[in-house]
Amino acid sequence: MINIPSTLKISVRALRVNKMRSALTMLGIIIGVAAVITMLAVGTGARQKIGEQIASMGSNQLIVLPGASTSGGARMGAGSQMTLSMGDAEAILKECPAVSYVAPVLGGVAQVIYGNQNWSTSVTGTTPGMLVVRDWQISEGRSFTDDDVRGATKVCLLGQTVVENLFGSIDPIGQIVRIKKVPFTVIGVLDRKGQSPNGQDQDDTIYIPVTTAQKKIFGTTFPGMVRIIMVKAKGAEELSQAQKQITELIRQRHRIGQKQDDDFTVRNLTQMMQASEQSARVMALLLGSIAGVSLLVGGIGIMNIMLVSVTERTREIGIRMAVGAKTWDIRLQFLIEALILSLIGGGVGILIGVSGSQVLSNLAGWPTIVSMSSIFLAFSFSGVVGIFFGFYPAMKASLLDPIEALRYE
Amino acid sequence: MSLIKVQDISKNYNLGDVQVCALCGVSLSMDKGDFVAVMGQSGSGKSTFMNILGCLDKPTSGRYSLEGVDVSELSRDELAVIRNKKIGFVFHGFNLLSRTSALENVELPMLYNGLPAKDRKELAMAALKTVGLSGRENHHPNQLSGGQQQRVAIARALVNQAPLILADEPTGNLDTKTSREIMDLFVKLNEESDITVIIVTHEPDIAVFSKRTIRFLDGRVVSDGHTVKP
Incomplete structure (x- = not known):
């Protein structure tokens, strides 16, 4: 049976021992999440503005324009006649x-x-x-x-x-x-x-x-x-x-x-506007995925630190195994550590992202909208990053040979 | 029924083309309440033997049963459960978690068997009292002397009421006086609580505290009998 509260306590203590290192590891995730939130806010804001413009033009609009006239073989532009x-x-x-x-x-x-x-x-x-x-x-x-x-x-x-x-x-x-x-x-x-x-x-x-x-x-x-x-x-x-x-x-x-x-054309204005809304959406997606890459890099940072941590604490792992820690006890301990890093990083990143978008819209005058779904997305993504990049180090820790681990200097 | 029964166990290592046998067909049994000293030079196979007894390692061949349970075929996690419930380890390097209080070090084995926090603390305090460290529960290992650290390790080995304590050169890092104190503690535990104690040592002075001495040489038992008291 796995004892979650005490595993949690063990993980928190391990992170607190190396405060500086934990903080720097989190920084990667913080920047990633803040970037995702801000970029999505900018993208959503732009889309909303275009939507408002469509509404101001009037919805479901068609324009019938007169056709081109021809004078002396030269065709004039649309509406010339x-x-x-x-x-x-x-x-x-x-x-x-x-x-x-x-x-x-x-x-x-x-x-x-x-x-x-x-x-x-x-x-x-x-x-x-x-x-x-x-x-x-x-x-x-x-x-x-x-x-x-x-x-x-x-x-x-x-x-x-x-x-x-x-x-x-x-x-x-x-x-x-x-x-x-x-x-x-x-x-x-x-x-x-x-x-x-x-x-x-x-x-x-x-x-x-x-x-x-x-x-x-x-x-x-x-x-x-x-x-x-x-x-x-x-x-x-x-x-x-x-x-x-x-x-x-x-x-x-x-x-x-x-x-x-x-000798006339019928133009669909709404369709044209919808096309520009579409391009704004693609833009938002693009910004979001670039920010997502930085979140990924943050995740690699977590993996790096967790691997160092596993090596440093080989003997500790050996002791835990000797007194009866099972594979999943060890695995969970390191997974929780990675998860704590990424979730705290995610939380702080959300705060920075939300206030960052506020600052951006105040200073640069861009409309930004932080949606609940983007916060949820960024937070759960950082959790997934934590689990994904924490898994390999945790796996490595849990599969150590207890005898070797106890002997490790 | 004997507590430990090993039948013809061997442990082989492949070093390139050559197969080295660290343990070559050892059979013996130990009863509950035994106090055994395992002696031998380095490389004699005594450490391998202890690792197998401690369920940290599996023999290449042969059978090992602990309290009537054949453990030689168990999985990694099943062995972890056996270690947790039946075996207490004491190492010569103490192997305590640094930056962790004595109390929490003693609680460590109970983290892995699902005892509630309140019971954990109670049992850990009791174990610390048994080894004479009451009042030191909040000290960290680096605030304790070598002897005190080893007492914490012994308390950790006791706390799950394991019937067997395996001590790997428990006095290796201690001075003569402290060594005597630690050995006295083992004798007391053996006599009063009927705990089976097996210690690995190469010091005859330490071995005399035991009731039975087993000597290893080149992976085989060369002598096994009552400890000769001076």
Whole structure:
């Protein structure tokens, strides 16, 4: 029968005899665990940030862009030709079952004036559906309605950056701003959205009814023309289905024959973002495994010290065997020693890792998230390292010949 | 029934092509309560014999039974149990754990037979009292004299109430006066507690304390009989 409490006591005493050596051995594990925790925290933080950006863009989003035009044999880029219309947008909403909201967009950059302030910003003509497609809330006032779109009223919603630049501390609701010299009434202010995934300030914008944009601000080559159509699918699973349905519908509407190229493209923004989330995940995994290597090196340190310890204590092992220690008594004693080293190292490493990630996010401004699972992972991994690298020395100790061991000087 | 019965045991070592027999067909028996001195020059096979008696080594051939149990075929761990319960060792180099108190040194054999901590301490204190070391239980080996260290070792050998104590030159590192004291202790244990004591020695002065003397030469027993008292 193996007496665990006394074996534990024996192991603890042996470690305390060589305090400095035990501490240095633990250092390897401490660094390893702290590195694993910190790296995973950085990785998780990065992923979370990307996830937030996806959410800020609006989920399950598709964009229908007009196609390329050809002039004199030179093909212009995508979107160089205006081929989409209000009719296309309405048809998508009506005829594609996988689509829940549609927002046609006609916009551009325009100078906006309020009192003696002026500001150049992107002016987006759209429909109320836009706010749903982009998961965007109104923070003050109200949104414009379908009636505003139908009647081409001169009302606008301002982004936070525009409010700050034009109004400062004045309440903008009900004020008149002039966009390209056309007076608009501010009826609402958009919530703060922050940066887009590619670094643009999403709050530097003004929303107006799409019809007003067509008739009063930008003008169109044909009535009802829009630049792009934003689409929200019913769910993440319906995204590719929606993409297919829209493509078929618009090909039909634009009378594009079997062998002709599309004069539009349907782009899946969410998929692109998911790809970048995927790469962040790979990055986190990579960082984590590099840190894991240092944990492994720490484990080799434990093995090294345990082997030295077994050799040094050969006679002690011999005495224990002579008075009746069985194979597993000896084996367990050394295994527990290795385990204590690695678990204490793991515990201290967790503390350092957690506070290290805190310091990192405070000093470098990186978002770091220490998850319970990464703590658990690092701790159990250090335990496994202890057992794995402690086993060979323990094995060696337990298989010594008692006579030889007793004679060892 | 005799406590120890060995029949024709041999121990051979292979040194390259040559086979050396350290022990060549030894047969003898010892009864409970015997006090035996094993004598012989170095290389005579007495140490090999003692290692086999102490279940630290197995004979190449022959049978050895201890208290009627044939131990020559037992496994490593089964031998460890036998050593724990039936045999107490005393070595000439004391072989105590350094940096460990006398009490804990004496408790050591009981760590391996699952006694609760309270009983361990009680029995260890009693064993220390038997060897006359009451009050020294918290001293570490380096705070004790050679004689005291050997007493701790004897207490450790006694503590599991083993019927057999094997002492390998127990006075080898001690002066004459202390040697006498240690031998007196063995005699007392033998007489009062009926413990069988076997000591290996090459000093005739030490051997006289025993009741029976066995001499080894070149792996064989050359004489076996009552110790000649001066």
